[in-house]
Amino acid sequence: MDIEYIKDNYIFEKLNENHNLDDFECEIEDLAKFLKEDAWNQQNMNLSLTHVVICDGIVVGYVSILTDAMKLRILEDKETKDKICSKLNISENNVIPAIKIGRFAIDKRYAHNGLGKHVFRNVMLSILDISENIVGLRFITVDAYATAFGFYVEKHKFKYLKKDQKDVDSLNKIIKIDPERSFSLYKDIKSILK
Template sequence: MSLPAFTYTIELLNTGHNRVDFRCGIEALDRYLREQAGQDLRRYVATPFVLCDVDANMIAGYYTLAATSIQVEDLPKVLRGKLPRYPLVPATLLGRLAIDERYQGQGLGAFLLVDALRRSFMSEIAAMAVVVDAKDEQVRAFYEHHGFTAFPGQFRRLYLPMTLIARQFS
């Protein structure tokens, strides 16, 4: 993972950010940032964080975090044995992650993923894992490359246990 080659900040989305010019190549992710992300933040549904190129006044990328839960029976048996006998356990959902086309190919997806994992780990709210829903095989491969594992029988839903995230930041 490399640091951005520009002066940057990672911060909560706010009305001062230029969302109109963001283009990642996936219309649904572009539209979400333009039209829905601010509403999700105000309604406490998801928390969007943006990677800003300070000098260009552009959003280079963004991701969202939200609370979710995992049905314990959906986890591998070896992991279930280490958890309390609750039907659900808390988790953090990394709902969206996108990089503007002008910034793609610079490792910024991995950079934002690490930031999202760090924020999830540092949260004062308990979560046993970070969960993602990969939209396609390329996205799935990205998350698997970074240590995520698919839920048994769920090809595109993946998780990274907080115990592994904690090791990364210890």
């Protein structure tokens, strides 16, 4: 299937028992395993909600979302932290509501062609809509594998926690040694449209 065709024609559907997940494969095996073995059970227990990305009946990707919270004091981005503390008249020890992207993946047959960036942008816009119309939240969080660090930080302007600075400085080495090492990342919801 042509990537541009997929970008113009994919839809999101809430995961259900009728979706055929057998052919879905990722470069990171854990992501495919989650979709095939755990996503449905977690959804039934109200722990996360998974939406599959479908084009012409084929699952080309998915996103799993759940609630989260963040303590402001752990933020690397001092400007964001100070702005929120000042605007809300709170201390950096306060907990702020967030939504977590628990898993995000594109089938490896369609990866590395801009589809992931396109789909992820729509996921973020949906989260922005939720924050403006359904439930209050301020951050999007994600635990990103080292191999996906650039996708989130460079392409989507997520920030990392200040405790991870040393590991970020050694990112290329970590990718070679432990590509599934995860980094806790965040994005201020107010920065999505910037």
